[in-house]
Amino acid sequence: MILKILLIAAVIAAVYFMFFKTKPAVQKSTKKEPKRKPTAADVNDMTECATCGVYVEVKEAILSNGKYYCSRECLKKAN
Ligand SMILES: [Zn+2]
Structure with a gap:
């Protein structure tokens, strides 16, 4: 047992x-x-810079007029 x-x-x-x-x-x-x-x-959080085409993170990108820019220089160029 x-x-x-x-x-x-x-x-x-x-x-x-x-x-x-x-x-x-x-x-x-x-x-x-x-x-x-x-x-x-x-990858979805990456966005293309409207001026130079460099891919930057949405968090780090500068949003202006509905477009993302990688830096202030690109933002100035666009404006
Ligand atoms: Zn740029």
């Missing part, structure tokens, strides 16, 4: 160990997908 319980416990432990082993692999694959999405969002 005790041997049967030990055998069942060993099987459960083996199955649990297998699940535990495969889980990190699944987490790694799911982690890769969100990593790709922010890079795509980063």
Whole structure:
């Protein structure tokens, strides 16, 4: 009776160990997908300078009359 319980416990432990082993692999694959999405969002955050055509981040770009400029010099050139 005790041997049967030990055998069942060993099987459960083996199955649990297998699940535990495969889980990190699944987490790694799911982690890769969100990593790709922010890079795509980063590309979307890039905008072209209306004067020189250089790509700059929207955060760093200067917005004037609905157009983005990479620097104040380009903004002056446009105006
Ligand atoms: Zn520019």
